Amino acid sequence: MTATTALPTEERVVRREALYFAVRNPKLVIGFSIVLVLALTGLFGPVILGVDAPNEYVAMPMLPPTSEYWFGTTTQGQDVFVQFVYGLRTTILAGAIGGGIAAVIAMVIGFVAGYRGGMVDEVLNMLTNIVLVIPTLAVLLIINAYLGIRSVGMQALLIGLTSWPWAARAIRAQTFSLRSRDFVDLARLSGVGTPRIIAREIAPNMSSYLFMTFILLFGSSVLIAASLDFIGLGPTEGVSLGLMLQNATQWSALQLGLWWWFVPPGAAITAVVGALYVANVGLDEVFNPKLRET
Amino acid sequence: MLKVENVTKVYKVGTFGGRTLTAVDAVSFEVRPGEVVSLIGESGSGKSTIGKMILGLIPMTGGTITVDGVPVKPGRDYYRSVQGVFQDPFSCYNPVFKADRVFQLIKDSYYPSVPGKEWTERVHSAIEDVRLNPREVLGKFPHQLSGGQLQRLLIARALLLDLKLLIADEITSMLDASTRIDVLNLLAELKGRGLSVLYVTHDLSLGHYLAERTVVLRSGAVVEMGLTHKVFDDPLHPYTRQLLSSVPRLHAPWEDAPPVETCLYHERGATGGLYEAEPGHFVACAKLDDC
Numbered sequence: 001m002t003a004t005t006a007l008p009t010e011e012r013v014v015r016r017e018a019l020y021f022a023v024r025n026p027k028l029v030i031g032f033s034i035v036l037v038l039a040l041t042g043l044f045g046p047v048i049l050g051v052d053a054p055n056e057y058v059a060m061p062m063l064p065p066t067s068e069y070w071f072g073t074t075t076q077g078q079d080v081f082v083q084f085v086y087g088l089r090t091t092i093l094a095g096a097i098g099g100g101i102a103a104v105i106a107m108v109i110g111f112v113a114g115y116r117g118g119m120v121d122e123v124l125n126m127l128t129n130i131v132l133v134i135p136t137l138a139v140l141l142i143i144n145a146y147l148g149i150r151s152v153g154m155q156a157l158l159i160g161l162t163s164w165p166w167a168a169r170a171i172r173a174q175t176f177s178l179r180s181r182d183f184v185d186l187a188r189l190s191g192v193g194t195p196r197i198i199a200r201e202i203a204p205n206m207s208s209y210l211f212m213t214f215i216l217l218f219g220s221s222v223l224i225a226a227s228l229d230f231i232g233l234g235p236t237e238g239v240s241l242g243l244m245l246q247n248a249t250q251w252s253a254l255q256l257g258l259w260w261w262f263v264p265p266g267a268a269i270t271a272v273v274g275a276l277y278v279a280n281v282g283l284d285e286v287f288n289p290k291l292r293e294t
Numbered sequence: 295m296l297k298v299e300n301v302t303k304v305y306k307v308g309t310f311g312g313r314t315l316t317a318v319d320a321v322s323f324e325v326r327p328g329e330v331v332s333l334i335g336e337s338g339s340g341k342s343t344i345g346k347m348i349l350g351l352i353p354m355t356g357g358t359i360t361v362d363g364v365p366v367k368p369g370r371d372y373y374r375s376v377q378g379v380f381q382d383p384f385s386c387y388n389p390v391f392k393a394d395r396v397f398q399l400i401k402d403s404y405y406p407s408v409p410g411k412e413w414t415e416r417v418h419s420a421i422e423d424v425r426l427n428p429r430e431v432l433g434k435f436p437h438q439l440s441g442g443q444l445q446r447l448l449i450a451r452a453l454l455l456d457l458k459l460l461i462a463d464e465i466t467s468m469l470d471a472s473t474r475i476d477v478l479n480l481l482a483e484l485k486g487r488g489l490s491v492l493y494v495t496h497d498l499s500l501g502h503y504l505a506e507r508t509v510v511l512r513s514g515a516v517v518e519m520g521l522t523h524k525v526f527d528d529p530l531h532p533y534t535r536q537l538l539s540s541v542p543r544l545h546a547p548w549e550d551a552p553p554v555e556t557c558l559y560h561e562r563g564a565t566g567g568l569y570e571a572e573p574g575h576f577v578a579c580a581k582l583d584d585c
Contacts, residue, residue: 182385185351186396186448189378191370191403204390 021286028286031279034271042088054078054086054239065260072260075251083239084264090240091222091269094156098221101160103214106167111198113168114175125172132165136224144233152235155228159221167213174209178202208287212280219276226269241265295490296325296348296459301357303343303514317343319514320357325459325490330481332493332501332522334537335511341494342381344511345463348492349378361459370403377452381464383444387436393444394432396451404455420450424480442473449480460484463494478504498541502526510534516568520575530577 022028046054061077063069071080113124140158178184179202187197203210228234229242230249248254248262285291303318318340325331335341346352348359350368359366361376380386387393397417405413418428424446431443439447445465452460462481466474481491481504495501501508502522509519510533518531529535568576 182380182382183388185346185349185378185380186386187399188351188368189349189373190396190399191373192399201388205388207390 018286022283025282025286027278028282031275031277031282034275035279038088038268038272039092041085042090042092045085046089049082049085051079051082054082058082062256062258071264072258074247074261075253075256075258080244080261080264083244084241084268086239087241087244087265088268090152090235090238091225091242092272094152094159094225094240095218095222095272097153097156098159098163098225099214099218101157102164102167102217102221103210105160106164106171106213106217107203107210109164110168110171111175111202114172115179115194115198115202117176117179121172124168128165128168128172131162132169134162136162137228140228140233148236150236152238152240155225155235156221159224159228163217163220163224167217170213171206171210174206175202178205208283212283212287215276215280215283219273219280222269222272222276241269295327295329295362296492297358297360297363298323298344298348299358299360301344301347301359302355303340303347303352304355317514318347321511321514321516322357323509323516323519325492327458327490328485328488329507330485330491330493330505331507331509332495332505333509333511334495334498334501336496336537338513339511340514341496341511342463345378345461345492345494348459349376349461351378374404374455375458376461377455377457377459378461378463379445379448379452379465382468383441383448384436384468386448387444389436391435393434393436393439393447396447397454400451400454416454417450420453421447423453424450425476426450440473442469442477445469445473445477446480449477449484453484457489459490459492461492461494464496466500467495467497474500498526498538510537515578516576517578518576519568520572524572524575530571530575 055078057077058079059069059073059077061073061075063073063077065072069079069081071084073079074083109124109128113121113128136159139162143158175198184197184201187201192200225234225240226242226245229240230246232246234240234243234246242265244265245262248258248265251258251261253259253261299322300320301318301322302316302320305315305317307313307315321340321344323331323333333341333344343352347354348361348366350366350372354366361372364372366372386396388395394417401408401413408416417432421428421431426443426446431439431447436444445468449460460481466477469477478500481493485491491504493501493504505522507520508522508525510517510525510531512533518525518529518534525534526538529538568578571577
């Protein structure tokens with residue numbers, strides 16, 4: 001029995017430890033369960049429902065929830081439940097793409113600025129600060145006016161391209177403190193190149209941090225997408241939770257007492273973002289032993 | 295072997311780098327093959343900076359450093375023959391990985407074609423060379439090992455390469471007394487194999503224990519250098535004298551350090567450089583600034 005045989009088992013022990021605390025953390029379990037249920041609904045719901053066009057007029061207008069139309073119908077007679085399921089898919093997709101793009105940009109800029117320092121850092125930091133102070137809504141208004149945001153993917157891309165700065169700053173600060181550790185010098189003395197040092201030496205030390213950054217960016221992308229949709233800057237095709245809210249407002253659902261039209265999408269947006277933040281607090285406790293409550 | 299000539303390091307400090315700070319000021323010395331040279335200086339004297347410049351971890355502002363006539367070129371080839379061991383063994387290991395990953399990095403960079411089994415044997419023999427038991431130290435996380443074990447593993451790591459020069463930067467300052475002497479004896483043994491060692495330290499007695507020659511640094515400049523016994527038995531520079539008198543002794547109570555005298559070599563024309571007091575024993579002007 002040499003070390004080579006002992007290696008994998010012990011690594012597994014450490015991973016198992018993180019998993020042990022993860023499944024016993026109620027915040028994490030509840031938060032992720034809510035997101036997972038909603039994501040699966042959005043993913044498989046349309047397939048199960050077998051409806052191709054969620055904006056089709058299918059029934060009598062303004063029907064309250066019945067066994068046939070679970071969430072009732074709109075002023076035009078569209079099935080709110082079908083719209084909700086499709087909207088969930090769009091909204092979570094916008095969160096995943098927007099959050100993913102923002103996380104990748106934030107990591108690249110944060111790591112390079114923090115590790116390289118000097119002039120590179122000055123330039124990247126300036127870029128970060130410029131994007132940070134640009135009013136996202138105003139920019140998206142202009143882009144919408146000139147180009148028109150036609151698809152969810154385009155909208156998510158624009159959200160991703162504008163929401164990375166705070167995350168880049170945070171990652172840069174963490175990298176700054178890690179790069180002065182001796183193990184980075186030792187890796188250089190082992191002939192390891194800069195990209196590998198960042199990926200293999202620095203990033204693993206902040207993996208929990210990076211994971212949480214993605215979760216927070218995901219949540220904020222969902223919110224930004226919903227607010228853009230609500231003020232009429234959303235995609236002109238398809239349906240999303242934000243667009244449902246916008247339609248409900250435009251057709252005076254609140255005044256007409258059509259609560260089934262705007263409560264489900266509003267509740268779902270709140271649930272997704274709220275659950276992500278709760279899960280984030282739980283993750284913090286899992287990764288940081290000092291915060292564990294037991 | 296190692297030649298350091300007129301090496302200078304100037305840092306830009308303050309807003310927009312408006313002011314400068316000279317950390318290392320025209321330092322020259324030499325380490326011959328199979329020789330241990332100790333670089334002694336107090337905190338902030340620039341000794342670690344010199345070590346890092348030799349390793350190519352920070353760029354020089356001026357001067358040249360050559361190893362066997364080849365200038366410092368940070369990269370795979372250079373680090374094959376020049377390696378360093380640092381002060382804090384706990385900071386030298388990536389805390390999220392196993393300690394033996396340092397060996398894997400060496401294999402990935404330098405010996406990718408060596409079969410796994412042969413490599414394991416090499417690692418084992420290097421670990422045994424530093425008087426550790428491979429079974430006890432392999433497959434563990436850094437926090438499961440002691441400072442002495444970690445430090446010796448780093449020396450074993452360096453031994454896996456075709457090493458010619460080792461920069462030992464305060465390698466014993468975080469170790470307890472008995473481990474410290476083990477590591478020092480290990481360095482002495484490496485010297486026997488023909489390895490050159492630059493031993494950077496603030497501890498005079500450790501420098502005296504190991505080194506053939508001693509270089510004394512003060513605020514970035516060499517004040518005295520020569521054979522260790524000459525420097526220690528017959529210190530010429532007032533700073534060296536002060537330094538030697540500040541070592542706590544086992545059987546003597548504290549006494550006042552001798553006052554810093556006036557310029558010793560100014561009148562002999564040694565301003566700005568080093569004066570050769572006797573063959574191989576150099577000393578700087580004591581009051582360089584106002585000479």
